[in-house]
Amino acid sequence: MVTLSIEFIKSFLSLSVISISFIIKFPQIIRIYKSKSAKGISLFSLCLGICRLSIVGTYNYCHGYSILMYLECPLILFQDSILLYFVLKHNNLLKIDVILLSFLACFIIFMFMVGILPKIILEYIIVICPALNLISRFSQVFKIVQLKNAGAVSLNTWILTSYVAFARVCTHLMDSRDKLLLLNPVTGFLGSISIVFSTLYYQNKVKKSQ
Template sequence: MDSDTLLHIANFTTLFVCMVLKFPQIFVLMRAKSTTGVSLNSLLLELTGFIVFVTYQMYYDYPPPTYLEYPILIAQDVILLLLILHYNGSLRHSLVYILVFVGGWQLLTVQKWIIDLAMSLCTFISAASKFAQLQCLWRSKDSEQVSALSWGMATYTCMVLVRFIAMTLLNLWVLLTVLYYRRSGSSKKRD
């Protein structure tokens, strides 16, 4: 198999995985009706990073195939946000979050330097998102409501995209933490 074919396969599978990446997490939350172990701050940071990235790509007229997965991920994150707010009993705050994100999105394109600065902070924002999820898991010591499948798929998409090596390691760290607490939670239930 030549490198071009391998690259096309990697791109296609990454796009496909991104189209369904958050579905397992959505289904886990809907089944559990609880958000223990799921970090709202992590989701908000991730959503911010996605919005910054797609806005930057659109601002500089990149071809849509280079950022096509991000609007799909943003839509899935919005669904997750609404579920988290619903199960935390604070769905009434959803309008505030919508206004902040739409206002922030508009603010990004007011001046060129704003979108450039935001984009330069994008990796930091994404990394902070992973650390917020890890912190939430460490605090709760409960990973039952966190989808290992979603984190596994996120790890795969980052491994395919070499520029996200740091995100790969952080996604893997969260996945291993989820599995660790899941296993230690199971042993506690048997005792």
């Protein structure tokens, strides 16, 4: 009975994460599109986040973990790519070398997935993902604090991101004993909730001053 309950909770959390992941970055994309500004969005944070998702998704795939454990990675990665396009565009950084670098990254991921590159390499790379997660999130917090304005940062996106990270902490505890994978959602949750609070603080501060 207890095992069935754990399986039900795990499946519910995984399905909720995947469902949310279909739309998680759209509030942010729509906000930038409407405002025609990427003010407050840290490009450094976004690029680190894309690197981390690529590594985690590829690591899970190559190690044969259940698709429900990491399907959000490609879903969020796709939306982050759209977001990156808008951020680069509004910062006048959409150059040919950036496009070529993106294709190179996709090619490297493909070589891991088909087994041309040995998955043992991922064992070493995955270790840096928790650090990438923290640096990425706190780079965004720093950007908001530096500007003293949340700008185009979407509160809805970061609330959803916090939930996804927290839910993944729970599913990893129930399903996987891979401590390297567990560190990723833990650091992700801590960083995401920090962005939520800093965005709330500066959005309220701007409203009061108006």
